[in-house]
Amino acid sequence: MAAREPMAFAKLATRNDVIPPFYITDDYVKARDESGYPVKIEVILGRSPQPGGPIDEFDADFHIGHRMKISRRHAMIYWCHDKQCFELKSICKNAVRVNGQLYPGSPDGNGKPARLDSQSYIEIADGERLFFLLPKVRAAPVEKPRYTYEQLLVSVLEPDRQLTFTEIIAEIQNRYPYYNNDTHGDVMATTWKNSLRTTLGSKTRVFEKAVRTDDAHKKVTVYCPRRPGSD
Structure with a gap:
């Protein structure tokens, strides 16, 4: 029996699981409003540490490969509360692509953000495509009228x-x-x-x-x- 996926706001995955799937869960909620609704969610994507090497406090949340073109902290996925959607932006000097469109690097984190919808794909340093997936919302079943x-x-x-x-x-x-x-x-x-x-x-x-x-x-x-x- 396949393992049940964790409850998550979103999922990042590659085709054929070249990189193990990553789930954006409650662990990445940085702030909530008075009712408990998440208003700040952040996930850092970056270079994987070398096998056996040290992992410092500035390490990324999601490791996407060992290539040196990938910055240690390359991009951030975050919840934009004003727009009610997830976005991605570069937080280094290197660019990212979302759905084929180039978004320039921005070490200060103030670069142009890319909106992420379900099935959006992310390309970093010519690596594997990462697919951003939102949970499927199942509509409540509609009861059949009890009429002939x-x-x-x-x-x-x-x-x-x-x-x-x-x-x-x-x-x-x-x-x-x-x-x-x-x-x-x-x-x-x-x-x-x-x-x-x-x-x-x-x-x-x-x-x-x-x-x-x-x-x-x-x-x-x-x-x-x-x-x-x-x-």
Whole structure:
């Protein structure tokens, strides 16, 4: 069984894990507001120490390789509270690239920052691409309405309002998010629509159809509840 990933604000990874993944967790929160919400998160990317060599207090948080073109403290990823996003900037004389765009070096840390979105890729000293990944947010499941197809149709059809089948579908999707096409695949979308069409055709004592002329002067089939005495 694969190990569960830690809870993190973001993840840095290379293809095929050439460099072990790095997680931006609570350990890198530098300040919080009165409610406990993180307002300052900082992570330093830099050169890996030589095997067996000393690690001093100025060492980077995330080691990205031994190449001498990589500065000991090369770049910083931080949370920009004002913009509500993560950004990256060089904190040395050497440049960085984000999504192919060059951002010049800035030893004073005041250089132009690069916005990081999920799947943004970072290149430092011609090394492996680092991919910046944000957690996937899963939408809360939408409960299926406890209605039969006949009850769904009754809920959207009104005696004084005739609707085409397309308009009926739109009304149901507006009222019941479960039936939005974004929620289900093509097979599911086709199945429930076909079931509605079958119900309209078989429940002739409940629904009636007629033909009207639309704005383009074309004849279209419309539906409404069967009116008393219309048999």
